[in-house]
Amino acid sequence: MHIKLLHILIPFVVIPFAVLLPQGERTAAPHPPQIDILPKTMLLHVDSTGFLTATAKVLNRGGEPLVISKITPSCGCATAKVAKNPTIPLDITPLHISINTSTVTDSVMAVEFTIESNSTGSPTVYRVQIHNPNALKKP
Numbered sequence: 001m002h003i004k005l006l007h008i009l010i011p012f013v014v015i016p017f018a019v020l021l022p023q024g025e026r027t028a029a030p031h032p033p034q035i036d037i038l039p040k041t042m043l044l045h046v047d048s049t050g051f052l053t054a055t056a057k058v059l060n061r062g063g064e065p066l067v068i069s070k071i072t073p074s075c076g077c078a079t080a081k082v083a084k085n086p087t088i089p090l091d092i093t094p095l096h097i098s099i100n101t102s103t104v105t106d107s108v109m110a111v112e113f114t115i116e117s118n119s120t121g122s123p124t125v126y127r128v129q130i131h132n133p134n135a136l137k138k139p
Contacts, residue, residue, distance in 0.1 A: 031063035033087075035119040037095065037126050046132040050102035056095040056126065060087040060119075067118045074112040077103065078128075097128060107135040 036059040044052045060066035065086035073080060083094040099111055109130045116123045 033062035033066035033119045042128045046101045052099045070116040072114045078111045
């Protein structure tokens with residue numbers, strides 16, 4: 001008897017009540033851009049040219065385009081730029097890094113790039129470590 005009563009109540013009470021509950025938007029809210037740079041840190045070695053170039057990968061893990069507005073290096077010896085801007089969701093763009101190493105006298109030096117964007121958690125700091133084997137040879 002109770003089972004028959006449930007079969008009768010479900011279509012007339014439960015289903016109409018569920019329809020009246022707030023449904024929200026029919027489409028999922030987009031996820032904001034989220035920057036991820038690979039490799040997480042970079043290690044470069046000074047050579048005889050006095051100039052280093054390298055490329056990292058910028059991945060947009062979010063659901064909206066990633067717009068990089070500014071990249072500021074920690075020293076005047078370095079520059080960085082992205083190959084394309086904006087970066088669409090789940091796409092990768094190269095981050096081209098150039099460092100003048102002619103004045104590097106320490107055996108280890110770090111250059112940080114502060115990347116300002118519309119990503120969650122902006123700014124993002126990307127670190128490049130420079131190893132100078134010649135500094136160890138000096139008396």
